[in-house]
Amino acid sequence: MGKSVRETFRVAAEPDLAVVDPRDRPIGPKDKSAAAEDMTDLGARLDRLQEALYAEATGAGRRSVLVVLQGMDTSGKGGVIRHVGGLVNPQGLHIASFKKPTPEELEHDFLWRVRKQVPHPGLIGLFDRSHYEDVLVPRVEGSISDDALRHRYEEINAFEAELVGRGVTVLKCLLHISPHEQAERLLARLDDPTKRWKYNPGDLDSRARWRDYQRAYSDALRYSDSDAAPWYVVPSDRKWYRNWAVASLLTETLAELDPQFPQPNIDVDAERARLAASLLV
Amino acid sequence: MGKSVRETFRVAAEPDLAVVDPRDRPIGPKDKSAAAEDMTDLGARLDRLQEALYAEATGAGRRSVLVVLQGMDTSGKGGVIRHVGGLVNPQGLHIASFKKPTPEELEHDFLWRVRKQVPHPGLIGLFDRSHYEDVLVPRVEGSISDDALRHRYEEINAFEAELVGRGVTVLKCLLHISPHEQAERLLARLDDPTKRWKYNPGDLDSRARWRDYQRAYSDALRYSDSDAAPWYVVPSDRKWYRNWAVASLLTETLAELDPQFPQPNIDVDAERARLAASLLV
Numbered sequence: 361m362g363k364s365v366r367e368t369f370r371v372a373a374e375p376d377l378a379v380v381d382p383r384d385r386p387i388g389p390k391d392k393s394a395a396a397e398d399m400t401d402l403g404a405r406l407d408r409l410q411e412a413l414y415a416e417a418t419g420a421g422r423r424s425v426l427v428v429l430q431g432m433d434t435s436g437k438g439g440v441i442r443h444v445g446g447l448v449n450p451q452g453l454h455i456a457s458f459k460k461p462t463p464e465e466l467e468h469d470f471l472w473r474v475r476k477q478v479p480h481p482g483l484i485g486l487f488d489r490s491h492y493e494d495v496l497v498p499r500v501e502g503s504i505s506d507d508a509l510r511h512r513y514e515e516i517n518a519f520e521a522e523l524v525g526r527g528v529t530v531l532k533c534l535l536h537i538s539p540h541e542q543a544e545r546l547l548a549r550l551d552d553p554t555k556r557w558k559y560n561p562g563d564l565d566s567r568a569r570w571r572d573y574q575r576a577y578s579d580a581l582r583y584s585d586s587d588a589a590p591w592y593v594v595p596s597d598r599k600w601y602r603n604w605a606v607a608s609l610l611t612e613t614l615a616e617l618d619p620q621f622p623q624p625n626i627d628v629d630a631e632r633a634r635l636a637a638s639l640l641v
Numbered sequence: 642m643g644k645s646v647r648e649t650f651r652v653a654a655e656p657d658l659a660v661v662d663p664r665d666r667p668i669g670p671k672d673k674s675a676a677a678e679d680m681t682d683l684g685a686r687l688d689r690l691q692e693a694l695y696a697e698a699t700g701a702g703r704r705s706v707l708v709v710l711q712g713m714d715t716s717g718k719g720g721v722i723r724h725v726g727g728l729v730n731p732q733g734l735h736i737a738s739f740k741k742p743t744p745e746e747l748e749h750d751f752l753w754r755v756r757k758q759v760p761h762p763g764l765i766g767l768f769d770r771s772h773y774e775d776v777l778v779p780r781v782e783g784s785i786s787d788d789a790l791r792h793r794y795e796e797i798n799a800f801e802a803e804l805v806g807r808g809v810t811v812l813k814c815l816l817h818i819s820p821h822e823q824a825e826r827l828l829a830r831l832d833d834p835t836k837r838w839k840y841n842p843g844d845l846d847s848r849a850r851w852r853d854y855q856r857a858y859s860d861a862l863r864y865s866d867s868d869a870a871p872w873y874v875v876p877s878d879r880k881w882y883r884n885w886a887v888a889s890l891l892t893e894t895l896a897e898l899d900p901q902f903p904q905p906n907i908d909v910d911a912e913r914a915r916l917a918a919s920l921l922v
Binding site: 411412415418438441442446449451453455457543546547550553554556557559564567568621622623624631632634635638 | 734738827831834837838840904907
């Protein structure tokens with residue numbers, strides 16, 4: 361029995377992104393066509409598990425799942441939402457995207473806007489960026505003191521522990537790409553008129569601080585990884601591998617939750633009789 | 642050139658559901674496997690159109706689409722959301738389900754909860770039931786006067802005209818099933834432990850008033866169909882045909898809107914040069 365997908369991608373005890381190869385493929389399909397086959401199977405399993413989770417919450421169930429997606433621009437957060445989220449019934453998803461905070465959001469604690477988007481029981485939440493932006497960006501921009509940064513990590517860890525206590529299973533995925541791959545993807549956005557709307561000149565400013573961001577991410581992995589709210593580092597230079605990895609992490613997590621279809625408190629035979637006797641126009 | 646899908650399913654001038662066969666198949670695929678092939682093509686077209694609609698709204702675009710799904714219990718409103726919604730990027734969907742009004746909702750005008758769910762620019766809204774419940778149910782239950790009912794229809798028509806004026810393209814689908822098919826589906830929910838959570842004994846009470854509901858629906862079609870916010874009657878005894886029909890109606894509607902990828906106001910050559918000169922760690 362080999363390692364599970366979660367064991368394989370779980371962040372190391374002493375995280376250093378510099379030593380993780382974004383083209384690594386430590387487990388799973390060897391190429392794109394094998395991945396496509398796997399995705400069909402994963403899709404069927406995930407669809408069934410998602411339906412059971414949703415059904416469970418129509419009874420007494422109070423469980424949900426939250427997938428936090430982080431990564432540099434073009435790392436594929438939107439792609440994962442499309443290709444992994446697209447495997448299940450869209451009614452069972454809660455998708456939230458956290459952009460540059462609005463003036464209203466800035467008037468509140470940094471977790472305020474995040475709390476409003478926590479998935480309700482029965483749902484799979486997909487976060488495109490998250491509260492981690494509030495420890496990554498100010499750190500790279502040098503606009504936060506060490507004390508304040510430490511305090512934010514304490515708040516994040518307390519927040520995630522609270523979620524887990526309420527029945528939200530949290531899994532955090534860092535989509536790890538190389539600067540070379542990012543350049544290719546930004547160029548594709550410039551070259552293709554149907555992708556140009558995704559190009560943001562400001563992305564080059566973040567790109568110029570690549571190493572600072574990698575260090576900030578390594579810190580985030582170090583300060584906020586726990587068995588209750590684990591971080592996974594997903595090699596993401598290959599889109600098909602990234603999608604397969606996140607789909608597998610989510611499927612494995614849901615399979616362990618083992619959600620159950622509730623059995624309503626009805627007399628099935630009596631209902632069958634009522635139905636048989638019911639009006640046939 | 643034959644009739645379009647929209648022309649084919651558009652409700653008649655003098656609507657009478659009693660004369661529409663829920664197993665009718667006036668256009669499109671002849672069987673399930675042909676429908677599956679068509680759905681692959683429709684999915685690709687719809688996915689592309691949805692992405693363009695979404696992209697358009699990141700620029701100056703203000704357009705969205707709202708699909709209102711109505712029908713008797715088990716008619717397949719949830720199935721359409723799953724199988725037609727599942728054809729596009731879930732990030733481009735806004736799904737809302739209108740159940741029995743809560744005490745808070747009852748304190749407000751019946752359109753209050755609906756207004757909050759109107760899809761924002763760039764999104765495809767999918768309504769599982771809608772404001773039409775507020776003309777159908779009270780009419781069947783006899784809890785509303787003719788004057789009050791007429792007033793609600795005026796409000797609905799004004800509301801939908803307002804939406805259209807704001808750039809929301811409205812299409813309303815009545816999923817039309819037979820009482821025999823409903824009995825089969827209710828029985829399947831009773832027999833299958835993984836479907837039993839969907840069984841609601843109250844559904845048999847609505848079923849007992851089948852003819853009253855058909856008359857109420859015929860009135861709804863008569864009083865609220867317009868070129869701006871048209872009603873389509875979708876024969877829904879065959880699930881594969883129902884899904885194909887709604888996917889086709891949506892695709893045809895979006896194709897006519899012809900959403901455009903915005904071209905951001907950037908100097909593409911200059912950005913290419915900046916990118917080429919950018920840090921490669």
